[in-house]
Amino acid sequence: MKDNTMKKWQPYKSLIEQEIELKKMRVNRDRIEKPILFDDKLEELNYKLQNYNGEMITIQYFNDGYLYNKTCKIKRIDPIYRSILLDDNSKLSLENIVDIID
Numbered sequence: 535m536k537d538n539t540m541k542k543w544q545p546y547k548s549l550i551e552q553e554i555e556l557k558k559m560r561v562n563r564d565r566i567e568k569p570i571l572f573d574d575k576l577e578e579l580n581y582k583l584q585n586y587n588g589e590m591i592t593i594q595y596f597n598d599g600y601l602y603n604k605t606c607k608i609k610r611i612d613p614i615y616r617s618i619l620l621d622d623n624s625k626l627s628l629e630n631i632v633d634i635i636d
Contacts, residue, residue: 564599566599569632579633590607591606591608591635592635593634594635595630595631596632607620616629
């Protein structure tokens, strides 16, 4: 018996535009809106940042429709640009931080 699996799915690969749109749909399907932080959560985040003592922490942040976790140390907090410089020389905007896990 001959395997017709490749022939079976070949028509779906024939239109390049269709494949591109299907990829976009898969990516957009899992996106979420930016979480809204209430005042008590903002105060808690502010407290954790003010009392940070140089240990490894996990920061949960929002970027382009997804939530990410990053475990790192904070090098510097920049209040003027409202950002955090991390030990791997990456920057996170304070507006994108959702949670800080000790």
